[in-house]
Amino acid sequence: MLVEAARKVRENAHAPYSNFKVGAAIRSADGAVHLGCNVENIASPEGTCAEAGAIAAMIAAGQTEIAEVAVIAGGPAPVTPCGGCRQKLAEFAAPDVRVTMATLSGETLVMNVAELLPGAFSAAHMSGR
Numbered sequence: 176m177l178v179e180a181a182r183k184v185r186e187n188a189h190a191p192y193s194n195f196k197v198g199a200a201i202r203s204a205d206g207a208v209h210l211g212c213n214v215e216n217i218a219s220p221e222g223t224c225a226e227a228g229a230i231a232a233m234i235a236a237g238q239t240e241i242a243e244v245a246v247i248a249g250g251p252a253p254v255t256p257c258g259g260c261r262q263k264l265a266e267f268a269a270p271d272v273r274v275t276m277a278t279l280s281g282e283t284l285v286m287n288v289a290e291l292l293p294g295a296f297s298a299a300h301m302s303g304r
Contacts, residue, residue: 177201182277185198188214199211204238243274244274
């Protein structure tokens with residue numbers, strides 16, 4: 176299950192400044208699961224979000240299409256991806272791709288990419304350059 180994979184990789188997060196650990200798991204179109212966790216840097220905002228790390232792992236594995244996403248954090252409510260990660264997800268996922276956001280206590284929020292980022296900037300905006 177993607178949420179469990181995200182939960183497990185969350186433990187590897189490097190979050191010494193905020194102590195807010197986040198894990199992400201992405202299933203690519205070939206069925207493989209790619210993981211990422213947040214990596215903070217003292218020179219904020221130079222860190223990396225969990226979602227961005229999972230996308231990078233997917234690309235490094237030679238895949239370019241996201242089929243499903245799970246994100247988990249330790250907050251009291253499910254945490255949505257930041258704005259930049261929403262755009263990154265939209266780069267590799269169809270608008271109807273499911274994104275499950277979860278808490279450590281088991282609460283979940285499920286949305287699709289289009290709900291997370293209505294009006295996403297896309298290649299269609301680049302036509303006519």
